[in-house]
Amino acid sequence: MSKEWPLWEVFIRGQHGLNHRHVGSLHAPDAEMAILNARDVYTRRNEGVSIWVVPSAQITASSPSEKGPLFEPSNSKVYRHPTFFDIPDEVGHM
């Protein structure tokens, strides 16, 4: 078996100026081909105006088993949400 093309993660920014968003992955021999393949695989219906490709091997992910301790600090800080504070109706919209 010959060598398999490396895997790339594909990120696309849609029409409306939002962030690039992960849309999936694909195989390609190099970055230039990855962009061309991503155009064909992930933007056949005008889904994007910009493409990023990143070698999958370069992605470092947080570990699912550490989900608890990793995100715990934000769980206890409910006051970060505006709904934590009761503002009387008379004050009007805030």
Place this chain on the structure above:
Amino acid sequence: MYAQVVKSEGSKTRDEMTPEELAFQDRIDRGEKIEPKEWMPEGYRKTLIRQIGQHAHSEIVGQLPEGNWITRAPTLERKAILLAKVQDEAGHGLYLYSAAETLGVSRDELMELLHAGKMKYSSIFNYPTLTWADMGAVGWLVDGAAIMNQVPLQRTSYGPYSRAMIRICKEESFHQRQGYAIMMKMAQGTPAQKRMAQDALNRLWYPSLMMFGPSDKDSVHSAQSMAWKIKMNTNDELRQKFVDQTVPQAEYLGLTVPDPDLKWNEEKGGYDFSEPDWSEFYDVLAGNGPCNKDRLGARVKAWEDGAWFRDALVVHAEKAAARRAVAAE
């Protein structure tokens, strides 16, 4: 369906499950998504590789019967539409191979299993497409049946599979509608065109019903897959839904579904209909359908003939990387 007979690994009662397996099943029952690096039972992983792999192979092999008509489409517009449809199917195959790869199998491994006859694709693609009307019937019936199965799979428990299904479902409706539009044109055309449309329906009706897999009473692997939410409905449920949806569409075309026993059943609120010939189904799965050898042969040839090109691109990429490294020194 696109994955018609997927052997499922083991089925355990709650008493037999380890604490890890129990926690896993609870997550699925709560509707949580399972993501690639998270713990999962080996059987879940293996069954998913089989199912997603089979699904991916079906998308890829499924390009062949329609690809057969691209050069002979009746107008340039029809040709462009069919090309776009077949290209979508290539995309569907790629989304699904990537989903399978998150489970620790490589795309090339899956390809080689297909080429060695060790993995299957849907039986429907082993039937020939004899006339242009078949392009209509395939879009209408085959993509129609695929949609039936894929819509509920958007809610499947495995995150990457679910996301691939969501992308695919967005594109399928175009497939079915372009097929039905061809059928309308043919059915409302000359008597000869209408006969072609009827003939396509006659030949593809039962093979389309087979796409949902064996009857529930013979479907041995369903229970575990349903508990794991990698199968959302039983084969017979989906087949019934498909018949109920399709019969009025055939009536609109003025075509006759080739089943003398087809009858509306008021009580169950659905049609009674004849089962396909299951011995034919198993025979096609075993490799003896009218086109099995052609289809697999075409895939193997494409893979082998393209090897030098894939390799050349790798060598080119490596040389370019080496040149960049030198330049950066």
